[in-house]
Amino acid sequence: MATYLFRCPDCSVFEVVQPMAALRPTSPCPACGADAARVYTAPALATVPTGTHRAIDAADASAETPQVVRSIPNGAPRPRSRRWSPVTGPAPVNAARRPAGPHPSLPRW
Ligand SMILES: [Zn+2]
Secondary structure: OEEEEEEOOOOOEEEEEEOHHHOOOEEEOOOOOOEEEEEOOOOOOOOOOHHHHHHHHHHHHHHHOOOOOOOOOOOOOOOOOOOEEOOOEEOOOOOOOOOOOOOOOOOOO
16 A cells, blocks of 8 residues: 545645555545546655654654653563662661671681
């Protein structure tokens, strides 16, 4: 399917989405039914992957109307470490679970 532009002599420009095999030099205007001539434009060729287009569109939409998030969305990965969390901050030091004696990395003599 491709999108083609047509210009009605009485109304305005309109788009028609149809297969290339069904393309005719004129198309009936959806408003008045008159024969509208095709408008030739530069082809809109995709030069980047579809996912990149979606990311660019999402970034543009976010710049205009950013979505405000007040909590971690369901299904979002939780922090794996308990050392620090953006929700709870630093984990408290639990002296009872700390092994007695000097740290094992310290030299012994
Ligand atoms: Zn028309």
